[in-house]
Amino acid sequence: MPTILVVDDSATDRLLAGGLLSENGDFDVEYAVNGSDAIVKIELHVPDLIVTDMDMPEINGLELVGVVRKAYPVVPVVLMTARGSEELALKALRAGAASYVPKRQLNPELLETVIQVYSAAREDRGRIRLMRRMSEQEVHFTIENDHELIASLVQYLKDGAAGMGICDEGDRVRTGVALQEALTNACLHGNLEVDSALREVDHRQYYDLARQRMTEAPYAQRRIHVIARYNQNSTEFCIRDEGPGFNRSSLPDPTDPTNIERPCGRGLLLMQTFMDEVKYNATGNEVTMIKRRRVRTQGSER
C-alpha cells in the first residue's frame, strides 16, 4: 500500500488530513510534527508522497520542498495552504511542489488531489526508472531558424539529460539556459548573420533585420544541426550553423564593469558558466557543450 507522510505542526490539521487520506483512500499514513521531523522520517522510510503544511517553525513547507526535490526528486509534495501563505505557496510550486490544496477545502479536495498526483507520479517514476537504465543515446536534429522550434528543442534536450539522471532539477534548468543561448546564437549570429553591434544602437532594428532575413536567401535556407549524445556519465550537445562563423575574441567581456550595459557576449558567458565544458571549432560555426553527471544523491534512484 502506498505511504503518505503528512507534515503539519498543528495536531488538529495533521490528524484531519491524515484521517481523510487513510479512511477514504488506499493509503498508509505516517505523520511528522514539523519540517525537521519530516526529514528524519523520510530518511528512515521514503514515502510515496508527502502532504505538508506551508507555515511551520524551523523548516517551512517551501524549504521542505527544496530538500525533497534535491534528495528525493521522484517523491511528489502536495502543499496545504492557509490564507496568507499564497506567496510562499507560489514559490514552493515554482521550486517543484506538485500541487496545493487550501486548508479550508481539505475535505474533499485533499484526497482527490493526492490520488491524481500519486497516479501521475507513479507513471513518471516508471519512466524515470526506465530512462536511468538507458546506457547510451544519440539524437540528431536539423531545424530551421524558427524560435518556436528552438524552444521545443531546448525542452526536449534538457529533459533528456534530466531523464537519464545526468543532472538534477537545478542543472536541468541551467542546461536549458545554455542550450537556448547556443541555439539562439546559431540562428541569429550564425545563419542570419545579424551583428550584435546593431543591437547596441537599437534592439528593435536588430530583430527586424533578423525577421527579414528569415525569409531571404541565402539566410533562410540555412539550417541548425544539433547532435545530442547522452551516456551514463555526461551529455554532449553539438550545435552547428551554416553561417560563415565568428571570432569569439572580438566580443567585449560582458563581466567588465564598463561593458555591463552592452548587450554582447552575455549568452556565451551563461553557456560557459552553466556547462562543464564549452568548445568551438576553428571556423566558429560549431559549439560543443558538455554537462557531466553530478554525484548521485540519496533517494534519487528509487
Added chain:
Amino acid sequence: MNPSKVFLASTIGDVLVVELVGVVSSLADDSINRELDSVRTRLRSGGQAKVVIDLGQVAYFGSSMLEAIRAIWNELTPHNGRLVLCNASEVGREIIQISKFDHLWPLVESRADALKLMQA
C-alpha cells in the same frame, strides 16, 4: 487586446510594476517585442521613472530577458530613474549575478521589499 504573454504591467503609486509571466526565449518573436514596446511606450508617456521587475513567475531566463530588462532600463536613464528586481528563483538570481546586472539594479527578495526600496 491580446492577453500579455510575457510582461504584465500595473501601477502601484508612482511605481510601474512589470511582472514577468512567461519566458522570453527570443526577442525575435514579434509578439514579445510588441509587448516590450508597449511597456516602453507606457513609461515614456506616463513619465514614470520607477520600475519594479517581478521575476516571481519565471523559473529561469536567459540573455534575451536580460536584454528586455535593459531596454526598459534605457527608458529610465534619461530621467535618472530607478529599477529594482525582485522575487528571482535560485537560478534566476545566479543568472543576474553572473551577468553582473545586480551591480546595476538592486535585487531583493519580495515585491514588498522592492516597493519599500523605491520609497526609501
